[in-house]
Amino acid sequence: MSYxxxxxxxxxxxSLSDSSGKARVVAGATDLFLQDLPHSLVxxxxxxxxxxxxxxxxxxSIGAAVTHTAAASxxxxxxxxxxxxxxxxxVGSPQIRNIGTIGGNVxxxxxxADAAVALISLGAEAVLIDVNRETRQEAVENxxxxxxxxxxxxxxEILLRLLVKPCLGGEGSAFTRFxxxxxxxxxxxxxxxxxxxxxxxxxxxxxxxxxxRPAPTRLIQTEELVINQPVDKDTLKRVEVSAAGEVEVRxxxxxxxxxxxxxxxxxxxxxxxxxxxxxxxxxxxxx
Amino acid sequence: MKKQVIIFQLNDxxxxxxxxxxESLLTVLRDxxxxxGTKAGCSKGECGACTVLLDDRAVNSCLVPVGKVQGxxxxxxxxxxxGGKVHPIQEEFVDKGAVQCGFCxxxxxxxxxxxxxxxxxxxxxxxxxxxxxxxxxxxxYKQIEEAILSAAKKLARQGNSIT
Ligand SMILES: Cc1cc2nc3c(=O)[nH]c(=O)nc-3n(C[C@H](O)[C@H](O)[C@H](O)COP(=O)(O)OP(=O)(O)OC[C@H]3O[C@@H](n4cnc5c(N)ncnc54)[C@H](O)[C@@H]3O)c2cc1C
Ligand code: FES
Ligand code: FES
Numbered sequence: 001m002s003y004x005x006x007x008x009x010x011x012x013x014x015s016l017s018d019s020s021g022k023a024r025v026v027a028g029a030t031d032l033f034l035q036d037l038p039h040s041l042v043x044x045x046x047x048x049x050x051x052x053x054x055x056x057x058x059x060x061s062i063g064a065a066v067t068h069t070a071a072a073s074x075x076x077x078x079x080x081x082x083x084x085x086x087x088x089x090x091v092g093s094p095q096i097r098n099i100g101t102i103g104g105n106v107x108x109x110x111x112x113a114d115a116a117v118a119l120i121s122l123g124a125e126a127v128l129i130d131v132n133r134e135t136r137q138e139a140v141e142n143x144x145x146x147x148x149x150x151x152x153x154x155x156x157e158i159l160l161r162l163l164v165k166p167c168l169g170g171e172g173s174a175f176t177r178f179x180x181x182x183x184x185x186x187x188x189x190x191x192x193x194x195x196x197x198x199x200x201x202x203x204x205x206x207x208x209x210x211x212x213r214p215a216p217t218r219l220i221q222t223e224e225l226v227i228n229q230p231v232d233k234d235t236l237k238r239v240e241v242s243a244a245g246e247v248e249v250r251x252x253x254x255x256x257x258x259x260x261x262x263x264x265x266x267x268x269x270x271x272x273x274x275x276x277x278x279x280x281x282x283x284x285x286x287x
Numbered sequence: 288m289k290k291q292v293i294i295f296q297l298n299d300x301x302x303x304x305x306x307x308x309x310e311s312l313l314t315v316l317r318d319x320x321x322x323x324g325t326k327a328g329c330s331k332g333e334c335g336a337c338t339v340l341l342d343d344r345a346v347n348s349c350l351v352p353v354g355k356v357q358g359x360x361x362x363x364x365x366x367x368x369x370g371g372k373v374h375p376i377q378e379e380f381v382d383k384g385a386v387q388c389g390f391c392x393x394x395x396x397x398x399x400x401x402x403x404x405x406x407x408x409x410x411x412x413x414x415x416x417x418x419x420x421x422x423x424x425x426x427x428y429k430q431i432e433e434a435i436l437s438a439a440k441k442l443a444r445q446g447n448s449i450t
Contacts, residue, residue: 002288002289002291002308002309002354003288003291003308003309003352003354003355003357005354005355005357005358026352029350029351029352029355030332030350033311033350033351033352034331034332034350037288037309037352039288040288041288041308041309041352041354043354043355045355069344092332092420093332093335093419093420093421094345094398094416094417094419094420095332095335095338095345095346095347095398095420096332096347096350096420098341098344098345098346099341099344099346099350099351182419183419183420184333184419184420
């Protein structure tokens with residue numbers, strides 16, 4: 001066996017266990033094909049159960065092999081998890097989005113992968129199954145080992161789907177990024193927010209920025225600062241200062257200096273919080 | 288990887304090849320099947336010169352391990368001209384001066400073709416988005432956008448489907 005496109009999950013798990021660590025799963029291949037290829041590949045992109053977006057038990061279930069194009073145009077994701085639609089539309093180019101998948105984006109573990117940043121702001125949980133048929137559920141931010149390395153060993157374990165609580169009344173989400181071009185440019189910073197308002201005050205919030213650490217990073221101090229506050233000019237000013245102050249970032253010769261990146265974290269976090277809050281406001285259109 | 292037999296639909300004809308499945312679709316098209324219309328630019332997903340349609344969607348063939356196209360439908364620029372006549376999109380590229388050195392053209396035309404298949408009356412912004420994965424180092428894009436807009440109009444006037 002060397003390149004196998006599987007049509008059932010059972011087939012995928014059997015071929016992984018038969019090759020005892022020498023095979024690895026692949027989805028769109030947009031990341032993997034540019035890296036050192038393993039001995040064999042098990043292609044999941046035609047597995048029916050992991051290529052759908054559906055509502056199940058009150059949650060949005062997004063198959064790991066859903067492409068960025070499909071996620072960005074899913075009416076369910078657009079209506080109830082808007083940050084993810086925005087994150088997916090920011091990835092690479094149409095050609096990359098047409099074949100690159102959400103699961104690949106998470107498991108490739110780039111620190112500022114656009115879909116992963118959006119998913120973490122939404123509080124997404126990953127559902128995984130290993131070659132022993134054991135399943136586990138894990139918050140997406142807990143799947144990172146270090147820069148560009150996932151804790152998930154794709155020669156033994158398959159990410160099946162991502163579960164997101166839909167944004168309903170009073171909740172909104174948003175994603176944004178800043179890069180030198182609108183297409184085919186990795187972000188200097190990307191940021192995403194999910195917020196729940198009650199009577200105009202923030203009751204719950206998740207603010208995520210990247211690249212800060214190996215995993216997209218929640219800005220816990222800034223989240224605490226906005227609890228029970230209105231999302232007005234004054235709060236946003238304080239959010240900007242707090243978010244920039246809360247992170248320690250690295251500069252990159254290709255993208256931008258550390259100082260500029262830190263400044264951008266503040267600006268973009270305030271910006272996504274505002275957009276998410278506008279979407280959450282029941283007086284305006286839903287998320 | 289060990290060679291294996293890959294069978295797929297290429298430009299409406301079945302193809303069967305015995306090849307290393309980890310070879311890119313781009314090199315298989317050019318070096319094994321002699322279809323030189325698909326261009327090799329960066330070979331890492333950045334330029335769009337290698338764009339082909341895989342099951343009707345534009346993808347970078349340089350990033351597709353050929354093992355992936357098993358049982359799929361692949362369309363290259365060679366499939367657009369019929370009976371010695373080029374496709375209306377190609378005619379408009381010529382008429383509007385959207386071709387200079389021509390290296391990006393096959394990929395640009397295929398991105399336009401994929402767009403018009405899905406959305407026969409695109410707005411200019413949708414055109415810009417559709418070709419955002421195709422770099423042109425000569426034209427500045429304006430003529431390319433014009434060509435795609437007028438190809439859409441022409442196809443609508445002719446009342447014919449895009450294929
Ligand atoms: C030119 C270019 C531009 C890009 N621009 C961006 C960008 O702007 N933003 C961005 O975020 N990314 C970008 N990327 C990166 C990449 O396209 C995305 O991360 C994409 O989502 C990867 O998905 P894939 O299906 O192609 O992954 P693959 O390459 O198939 O897999 C990636 C990794 O995940 C593992 N894997 C895949 N699916 C599973 C699964 N279900 N279970 C377990 N393991 C799995 C694989 O073994 C591999 O290690 C770009 C890539 C290129 C080439
Ligand atoms: S050659 Fe494939 S994108 Fe450049
Ligand atoms: S015409 Fe020369 S690159 Fe586009």
